Amino acid sequence: MDSNSVSPMPELAPIAEFDKSPPSPPNEEVPMDDLPPPPATISGSQADGKKIKVQRSRSYESDDHERGACEWCEYALVITLATILLIGVSALTIFWVFYYHDGYAWGDDVPEKQFNLHPTLMVAGFVTFSGFSVLLYRICRCFRRIYVKLLHAIFHALAFPCIVIGFLAVLDYHNKKGINNFYSLHSWIGFVAMGLFGIQYAVGFFSFLLLLICNKGTAGFRASLVPVHAAFGILTFVLGVAACLTGLTEKAIFTLGGDRYSGMVDEGIIINAIGVAMIVILAVVIYITSRDKFRRPESRDQHIRASVDL
Secondary structure, three states, X not given: OOOOOOOOOOOOOOOOOOOOOOXXXXXXXXXXXXXXXXXXXXXXXXXXXXXXXXXXXXXXXXXXXXXXXXXXXHHHHHHHHHHHHHHHHHHHHHHHHHHHHOOOOOOOOOHHHHHOHHXXXXXXXXXXXXXXXXXXXXXXOOOOHHHHHHHHHHHHXXXXXXXXXXXXXXXXXXXXXXXXXXXXXXXXXXXXXXXXXHHHHHHHHHHHOHHHHHHHHHHHXXXXXXXXXXXXXXXXXXXXXXXXXXXXHHHHHHHHHHHHHHOOXXXXXXXXXXXXXXXXXXXXXXXXHHOXXXXXXXXXXXXXXXXXXX
């Protein structure tokens, strides 16, 4: 080998410049409000069609799992309590009538048994069926809204004959016994509650079911009527409970008398238990309906579609 011949050295790649920016701290959390809006996706062809549909969606999820679990526990507890009480108050009323007043009948020879239909049907109509009807929008959170509306109308349809038959039973009983009608505070409150219930049922059936035939034309009217219908629905439920409570008090005093009722006899305790259950039901229903977090959940990934005419 020639000593003068030197093999050429290979060319070295240039040394990359180091990033002199300070490293970002690990596990740094960016607040949800500071995140940039998600990118918009444009679907459709601008050349062929006349409309551009823009969809924007935000898929960020809350990390507050503990608070969510507590809310679901609270929701499950109050809904279960309301369901048990709504069914239990009617069951306790039926037990009271059968155990202490020999059940039900309809006829001139058994007017007392005919009267027994009045408290049972009024509790079933004004408290049990109406209570479930009010709570359906909180219980059926995962159902389609049209199905919830139909169930709401069905429960009101079940309450309607209960209230009507219960009213006719006591009206006929008073006529047979020669008792004046609509003389007591109980009857006045019940009459107002029945009137509001009838108006609510007629307006709800017309506006939220029949007007769906022309959905687009009546959407604004139905939307403006929702809070009014809901407010008067709660008012009707409160008046119905008040009518049942005053009626139970009258029945206890007229049947047991002041001495026996004040002596804490068994029947008086049962009547008081029915009344207390109604008060708890009223408190639970108002609590559930007043909690915004118990409303039907809106989708976290909301799709906003805007149509633009070219």
